[in-house]
Amino acid sequence: MTWDDDDLLRKHPQLERILIRSDEIHKRVRQLGNEISRDYADNVPVLVSILKGSYVFLADLTRCLTIPHEVDFMAISSYHGGTQSTGVVKIEKDLKTNITGRDVLIVEDIVDTGLTISYLLDLLGTRSPRSLRVCTLLDKTHARTKDVAVAYGGFEIPSEFVIGYGLDYDEKFRNLPFIGVMRG
Numbered sequence: 132m133t134w135d136d137d138d139l140l141r142k143h144p145q146l147e148r149i150l151i152r153s154d155e156i157h158k159r160v161r162q163l164g165n166e167i168s169r170d171y172a173d174n175v176p177v178l179v180s181i182l183k184g185s186y187v188f189l190a191d192l193t194r195c196l197t198i199p200h201e202v203d204f205m206a207i208s209s210y211h212g213g214t215q216s217t218g219v220v221k222i223e224k225d226l227k228t229n230i231t232g233r234d235v236l237i238v239e240d241i242v243d244t245g246l247t248i249s250y251l252l253d254l255l256g257t258r259s260p261r262s263l264r265v266c267t268l269l270d271k272t273h274a275r276t277k278d279v280a281v282a283y284g285g286f287e288i289p290s291e292f293v294i295g296y297g298l299d300y301d302e303k304f305r306n307l308p309f310i311g312v313m314r315g
């Protein structure tokens with residue numbers, strides 16, 4: 132599918148600008164898909180999508196994989212202190228897959244402070260997967276309060292509030308095909 136990013140931007144006056152265009156995203160997702168396919172060529176990894184934000188990325192990423200793999204989903208709520216997450220996470224929906232002995236790749240839309248992914252790595256680590264790694268489309272490296280290893284990162288972005296391609300503001304804008312910045 133192709134989109135007219137500029138036309139969509141004009142139709143959303145709450146948005147200030149496009150940070151990452153849809154064609155750049157698709158090019159990078161294809162590269163990540165190739166890397167993951169190469170690295171997991173001898174395995175059947177389980178891609179664990181953290182809802183809600185990662186559903187668009189997962190759908191595109193999984194179609195760029197050339198190896199057998201499985202997908203599963205976790206839904207969590209993060210308790211936010213102000214605009215930032217606190218790392219206190221409630222599991223709303225757990226995995227159906229038994230990940231013991233499996234190669235697990237967590238798929239996130241964004242790693243910001245790192246608190247959510249750090250919590251998830253600790254939690255899923257207790258289930259004794261064979262390997263456990265993180266793939267995120269967006270990485271706000273400068274916002275980190277918790278150091279986490281990102282094995283596959285799509286784009287490093289500045290500390291701005293971004294929406295689109297799965298990311299929301301008040302549950303809106305998840306469907307936009309680009310990553311955009313809200314007006315301040």
Ligand code: PRP
Nearest residue numbers: 182183184209216242243244245246247
């Ligand atoms: C976002 C994102 C990560 C988390 C990252 O989820 O999907 O799970 O925040 O933030 P952190 O690195 O500072 O912990 P959000 O709480 O916005 O929920 P959503 O995915 O359902 O929109």
